[in-house]
Amino acid sequence: QESEPENKLDGETASDSESKSEFGGSSPVPSSDDTPEVLNRALSNLSSRWKNWWVRGILTLAMITFFFIIIYLGPMVLMTIVMCVQIKCFHEIITIGYNVYHSYDLPWFRTLSWYFLLCVNYFFYGETVTDYFFTLVQREEPLRILSKYHRFISFALYLTGFCMFVLSLVKKHYRLQFYMFGWTHVTLLIVVTQSHLIIHNLFEGMIWFIVPISCVICNDIMAYMFGFFFGRTPLIKLSPKKTWEGFIGGFFSTVLFGLLLSYVMSGYRCFTCPVEFNNDTNSFTVDCEPSELFQLQEYNIPVLLQSVVGWKTVRMYPFQIHSIALSTFASLIGPFGGFFASGFKRAFKIKDFANTIPGHGGIMDRFDCQYLMATFVNVYIASFIRGPNPSKLIQQFLTLRPDQQLHIFNTLKAHLVDRGILGSLEDA
Amino acid sequence: MSARRRRRAAAEQEEEEEEEEAAEAGSDKEVDLEERLHELDLRSDSDIPDVPPPTDSTPEILKRALSGLSARWKNWWIRGILSLAMISGFFLIIYLGSFMLMLLVLSIQVKCYHEIITIGYRVYHSYDLPWFRSLSWYFLLCVNYFFYGETVADYFATFVQRREQLQFLIRYHRFISFALYLTGFCMFVLSLVKKHYRLQFYMFAWTHVTLLITVTQSHLVIQNLFEGMIWFLVPISSVICNDITAYIFGFFFGRTPLIKLSPKKTWEGFIGGFFSTVVFGFIFSYFLAQHQYFVCPVEYNSETNRFVTECEPSELFQMKKYSVPPLLQAVLGWETVNMYPFQMHSFALSTFASLIGPFGGFFASGFKRAFKIKDFADTIPGHGGIMDRFDCQYLMATFVHVYITSFIRGPNPSKLLKQLLILQPEQQLSVYKTLKSHLVEKGILQPSLRG
Numbered sequence: 001q002e003s004e005p006e007n008k009l010d011g012e013t014a015s016d017s018e019s020k021s022e023f024g025g026s027s028p029v030p031s032s033d034d035t036p037e038v039l040n041r042a043l044s045n046l047s048s049r050w051k052n053w054w055v056r057g058i059l060t061l062a063m064i065t066f067f068f069i070i071i072y073l074g075p076m077v078l079m080t081i082v083m084c085v086q087i088k089c090f091h092e093i094i095t096i097g098y099n100v101y102h103s104y105d106l107p108w109f110r111t112l113s114w115y116f117l118l119c120v121n122y123f124f125y126g127e128t129v130t131d132y133f134f135t136l137v138q139r140e141e142p143l144r145i146l147s148k149y150h151r152f153i154s155f156a157l158y159l160t161g162f163c164m165f166v167l168s169l170v171k172k173h174y175r176l177q178f179y180m181f182g183w184t185h186v187t188l189l190i191v192v193t194q195s196h197l198i199i200h201n202l203f204e205g206m207i208w209f210i211v212p213i214s215c216v217i218c219n220d221i222m223a224y225m226f227g228f229f230f231g232r233t234p235l236i237k238l239s240p241k242k243t244w245e246g247f248i249g250g251f252f253s254t255v256l257f258g259l260l261l262s263y264v265m266s267g268y269r270c271f272t273c274p275v276e277f278n279n280d281t282n283s284f285t286v287d288c289e290p291s292e293l294f295q296l297q298e299y300n301i302p303v304l305l306q307s308v309v310g311w312k313t314v315r316m317y318p319f320q321i322h323s324i325a326l327s328t329f330a331s332l333i334g335p336f337g338g339f340f341a342s343g344f345k346r347a348f349k350i351k352d353f354a355n356t357i358p359g360h361g362g363i364m365d366r367f368d369c370q371y372l373m374a375t376f377v378n379v380y381i382a383s384f385i386r387g388p389n390p391s392k393l394i395q396q397f398l399t400l401r402p403d404q405q406l407h408i409f410n411t412l413k414a415h416l417v418d419r420g421i422l423g424s425l426e427d428a
Numbered sequence: 429m430s431a432r433r434r435r436r437a438a439a440e441q442e443e444e445e446e447e448e449e450a451a452e453a454g455s456d457k458e459v460d461l462e463e464r465l466h467e468l469d470l471r472s473d474s475d476i477p478d479v480p481p482p483t484d485s486t487p488e489i490l491k492r493a494l495s496g497l498s499a500r501w502k503n504w505w506i507r508g509i510l511s512l513a514m515i516s517g518f519f520l521i522i523y524l525g526s527f528m529l530m531l532l533v534l535s536i537q538v539k540c541y542h543e544i545i546t547i548g549y550r551v552y553h554s555y556d557l558p559w560f561r562s563l564s565w566y567f568l569l570c571v572n573y574f575f576y577g578e579t580v581a582d583y584f585a586t587f588v589q590r591r592e593q594l595q596f597l598i599r600y601h602r603f604i605s606f607a608l609y610l611t612g613f614c615m616f617v618l619s620l621v622k623k624h625y626r627l628q629f630y631m632f633a634w635t636h637v638t639l640l641i642t643v644t645q646s647h648l649v650i651q652n653l654f655e656g657m658i659w660f661l662v663p664i665s666s667v668i669c670n671d672i673t674a675y676i677f678g679f680f681f682g683r684t685p686l687i688k689l690s691p692k693k694t695w696e697g698f699i700g701g702f703f704s705t706v707v708f709g710f711i712f713s714y715f716l717a718q719h720q721y722f723v724c725p726v727e728y729n730s731e732t733n734r735f736v737t738e739c740e741p742s743e744l745f746q747m748k749k750y751s752v753p754p755l756l757q758a759v760l761g762w763e764t765v766n767m768y769p770f771q772m773h774s775f776a777l778s779t780f781a782s783l784i785g786p787f788g789g790f791f792a793s794g795f796k797r798a799f800k801i802k803d804f805a806d807t808i809p810g811h812g813g814i815m816d817r818f819d820c821q822y823l824m825a826t827f828v829h830v831y832i833t834s835f836i837r838g839p840n841p842s843k844l845l846k847q848l849l850i851l852q853p854e855q856q857l858s859v860y861k862t863l864k865s866h867l868v869e870k871g872i873l874q875p876s877l878r879g
Binding site for chain 2: 155
């Protein structure tokens with residue numbers, strides 16, 4: 001019984017400091033202990049196994065507290081944090097690439113990687129900023145030009161980087177340089193697109209940011225707990241410490257947690273309203289009439305559950321139904337992101353992505369499951385929740401040619417008459 | 429040479445160190461010979477065995493016809509004949525219409541993808557990786573499904589409106605595409621096999637980068653095509669013309685090498701090619717701009733179930749008088765000239781094709797040297813694979829697309845319409861009212877007495 005908990009002490013990352021070293025001479029990650037001195041002293045008398053457990057626990061609480069603080073501080077701070085996390089993840093993965101390929105001394109390569117990161121961020125921020133800050137952009141002349149030719153400017157910037165890459169190819173290092181080029185692009189694809197999707201979700205309403213992220217975190221912790229106490233059957237060869245008991249227990253707890261968290265959050269406007277930029281006060285505001293999703297409704301409980309729960313109807317927010325979908329995804333598919341990262345670490349023989357967080361590893365280690373979640377939430381919102389933005393459509397309409405405008409107007413009119421929304425005799 | 433030997437020695441030394449440490453590490457991490465060999469691969473370019481030179485796939489008939497000539501001229505003739513054959517094939521397909529062109533673009537895309545993936549298999553000796561071939565083709569299918577759904581749905585809006593099942597597919601298109609992709613992703617994770625992790629990750633990344641390059645570009649080409657065949661023909665012809673004229677100028681006047689990557693390119697060829705391509709672009713656009721067939725956006729006619737290109741030519745394709753700048757007046761002797769505005773745009777397109785397009789070629793050359801292959805494949809005798817012919821086109825397709833969206837047209841009307849139609853009824857009504865008041869204000873719509 002004593003040996004079992006020892007094996008299950010860790011979740012995502014490879015075994016703790018007691019295990020044998022896994023990497024060869026070219027270890028990319030220095031294995032020094034960077035736990036803060038304070039913690040070291042406070043826990044000095046415990047055995048090293050419990051010490052590790054405590055360090056992880058304390059850091060987990062610290063991260064969760066930090067999360068709450070920045071939520072309190074508002075959307076602007078959240079956006080900045082997302083951006084910092086993105087840059088740090090990019091840096092971690094690129095550094096692994098350098099270490100794997102011993103390519104520190106490749107000419108230009110560091111500069112080019114950061115340059116590409118800048119280009120892609122510029123492109124994405126330009127696309128989002130133009131939508132949300134529309135009036136601000138229209139007012140300032142330089143911003144207006146930048147936004148009108150945005151795609152062209154971004155493409156020109158990217159091309160410059162591409163040409164610099166081609167010119168930097170050096171005879172003996174072609175393969176390495178192509179590898180690093182590929183590595184950079186795949187990293188950009190994963191890290192940057194996802195962080196921008198997170199920001200899109202955030203603008204939809206903070207609840208769309210907080211609930212998914214919390215579900216993933218909850219699933220991590222719950223699966224670990226269930227695995228710790230009840231774990232017996234291994235789940236997948238890739239991560240030998242995951243168990244089916246942890247997986248299923250995590251699933252049910254996360255769904256329940258999602259329902260409860262959504263119930264609490266749906267009551268507050270600051271979480272459910274889309275984030276808007278107020279031109280007069282030049283700040284973000286979250287003030288609106290809550291949409292139907294966030295208004296309590298009566299639901300009939302299916303007959304099966306009636307006997308269990310004892311109620312005939314229940315008052316719930318429609319959003320809670322969506323939260324079931326989000327939690328399900330977080331528990332069932334989210335872990336695949338974690339397995340992918342585990343496979344990646346084994347493939348390149350690294351223990352952790354980096355050493356940023358004591359006891360946990362790098363930022364990527366904490367965020368590996370979040371990535372699939374961000375894309376899922378974004379696709380979910382676009383498909384099931386909101387349609388296109390009407391004011392944006394009107395703006396686009398106004399830039400068309402008159403004959404195109406007329407054609408669209410007539411088609412829309414025919415469609416509305418067809419559906420009976422507009423009576424054919426009405427002069428609206 | 430000594431650098432190579434030193435690196436080899438260093439690699440061997442590191443290999444020894446790693447072996448010692450791996451032996452200490454215990455049974456968990458057995459040193460895999462295959463993995464170590466691959467590590468060696470990564471450190472020095474020269475350790476990779478050359479891929480055997482592709483077999484000669486020239487058709488028998490050509491061989492007999494040219495059997496009398498010396499080897500150098502024979503190669504020249506084969507290249508020449510195949511070039512003419514490809515150009516004729518190109519004209520034939522243009523004549524056959526937009527639908528055939530779309531099919532052609534799709535086939536080229538699939539073939540390019542296949543060529544690059546095959547190179548990946550050879551480089552990593554990964555033919556026998558479990559699942560990997562199926563997964564690569566599956567991802568190609570997913571990404572194509574996503575892109576075709578986004579573009580095609582816009583253009584076939586009326587066709588789609590009539591069929592219920594298609595409506596469902598269009599409405600939830602992104603979700604369905606994402607679900608398909610996720611399935612592939614999960615299959616990949618489940619297919620990870622202990623000794624082959626690194627290889628599998630490499631092939632995964634290789635597949636994704638290839639998809640990024642080939643599939644997105646081919647869809648941009650199709651979007652350009654729908655804008656008007658001229659936006660498809662002029663850029664592609666400019667790149668081909670630049671290829672050929674740079675080669676000819678280099679052949680006759682070439683002296684100063686251009687870049688170490690491609691030792692046969694010369695500055696004379698580069699500059700000569702630039703000027704010829706610009707002139708060619710001007711003249712070619714002049715001829716194409718006169719025919720509705722090339723100039724009009726491609727539309728799908730639901731009654732005849734065919735593509736039609738019929739419209740009122742936009743301003744771009746109507747002759748205008750331009751004053752010739754004083755410098756050129758002295759040279760040409762005219763004061764004004766009648767040109768299509770499109771010819772000014774063709775100037776931008778040709779410039780890009782000549783100055784930046786070649787970088788796509790250099791990139792492909794670097795890639796071939798990096799992985800020690802002579803050609804991408806053997807498909808076209810004398811020329812190599814399809815990728816060899818299309819490497820310069822890729823940057824061009826993206827450039828034309830970005831150019832069109834930035835400078836020529838605004839947002840796509842059919843896409844706008846599609847989005848309007850999926851709004852909530854109340855939103856549609858309010859949008860309708862706003863649009864109506866706007867149109868009346870501008871005098872585009874006469875305010876009527878009823879309805």
